[in-house]
Amino acid sequence: MIEKSRVPALEIPLQREESAHEPLTYWQLVWRRLRRHRLGVIGGVVVGILVFIALFADFLSPYDYATQQRQFLFASPTVVHFFSDQGFSIQPFVYGLREITDPVTFQQYYVEDHTKKYPIYFFIQGEPHKVLGLIPTRLRLFGTAQPINTLGQIFIFGTDKFGRDVFSRTLIGSRVSLAIGPFSLIISLFLGILFGGLSGYLGGWVDMLIQRLIEVIQSFPQLPVFLALAYVLPPGWSPTLVFFGIIFIFSFIGWTGLARVLRGQFLALREQEFALAAKAVGASNLRIIFKHLVPNTMSYLIVISTLAIPATILGESGLSFLGLGIREPMTSWGLLLQQANSIPTLTLYPWLFIPSTFIVISVLAFNSLGDALRDAFDPFSIQGGRTRT
Template sequence: MSRFLYGGRVSLFAGLLGAGVTVLLGLCVGAAAGYYGGWRDDLLMRLAELFLALPWLYLLFALRAFLPLAVSPLEAFLLIIAVLGAVGWARPARLVRAVVLSAKERDFVRAARGFGATDGYLLRRHILPATSTVLLTQAAILVPQFILAEMTLSFLGLGVPEPVPSWGNLLSGLQQYSVLVSYWWMYLPALIMLPFFLGYLGLGSELQERTEPYKIERSLGSLE
């Protein structure tokens, strides 16, 4: 039970941190592409299309297998976060770009630019807040996916190594028939996935509903 609880902390933190890195990278790339346009937009979006066309799960395996396997648990954890962030940024970047393209053409943004507002001020004050709903929705989708990705990597021996437990390497014992028939509690990490994922998606939907009125209020305040 102690290994199960500690492993849950590792797997959940990997999903949260990986989703945070992905959303932050997607925000930076999408905002730069949508706001500045031109050759930057073309280059960044062609790169995003390349990442979207690749099967991200196999790309995840390939990137992690290419990196050193004989590393400490902390280094392996950080490598997983880096790999997750590297393969998942393209879709949030495209969605953020679409929001930024629409937001930068609004009248209050044009008025602020006419009064001499800098690019940094416009992005920070008027444009990037409009992407909050998109980013929250993407985070709600990515966190369960990345937890499952970490579990898959650890299950296959490419994630956090023993003796540090995670839900993935705890499940790796189920590859042995003797464990399957004799130790039923080894199924717990697999059984906990469904209620956790459903609960997290419900929490994401609730947060999105709570932030929507705030977003409308900010837009009306900017128009005034």
């Protein structure tokens, strides 16, 4: 009787434990390890916010990025108030600006005029724009509902030397700075997979020829090559052509390292049974590479893609800062920093350096996300946490 009563008591918990720990798929394990990486999760959230800002920059910005308000040249950032002499106000407001000339340096600057108060409205009608480049509208997230070039404007990040709102230009500039990375990465991935796949899968003289080509390209120092290629872009090109020219420059340099790593992976994968079976049934070399071999390198491609975007953001910012990248009237984070290229300018107008914080935040966010993905895909990683199947 005693032995019979013990058997169910031992079997029931074991059955529950087995059902509670069902085997997880590879991608489920990756997702679980990724969620445990706190910095990676924070980086992913920040990247998502930056992408949202880039997509809806026109709606989020109070002005068009090219609008010039000559009455407010180098205006300092506007302070949003909730308290006035009358007490607390649930509706935020800004004071009007009054221009003053310093009697010693003769420098002109702006101070708040507390006699004029302008409330801030949300979802107001402003300058026309297109949401996602498709839907025409005049709706903007916030503003003071005052006509352009009149008192009562709101400049969150101040204005530049032409009276353009730095906040609006920073939001719009995120499109270019964040788009160059993925676009150039797509081309680099295609070239790296194509040449790396052919080199590793075919071998022989094809492998030798492609590897010598890669060595020739990598033998040139990257920074002078970037500067030289950017310098030879025709000055008559439109900003759109310059944008695609910058993408070509980064793609031309970036595919070589990827191709070398993929070559080593394809050398091992081509001897696997699934690759030999595909070859036995008559599949072409390109089909075997893109259909069977590339999916087995997907984890590496995802990680390297995330880690390559920050380098592109920094590269574009550097070229634009030196005047060799994005040109007016288009804008980017690097181009915005071009006005803050001297100590006197930064001393007098420090708000012109604000776009640099977006560069730092985006680079840190992408690097954190890339590190988290690397740890999540690596089964021997300690940071990602132990997995249990």
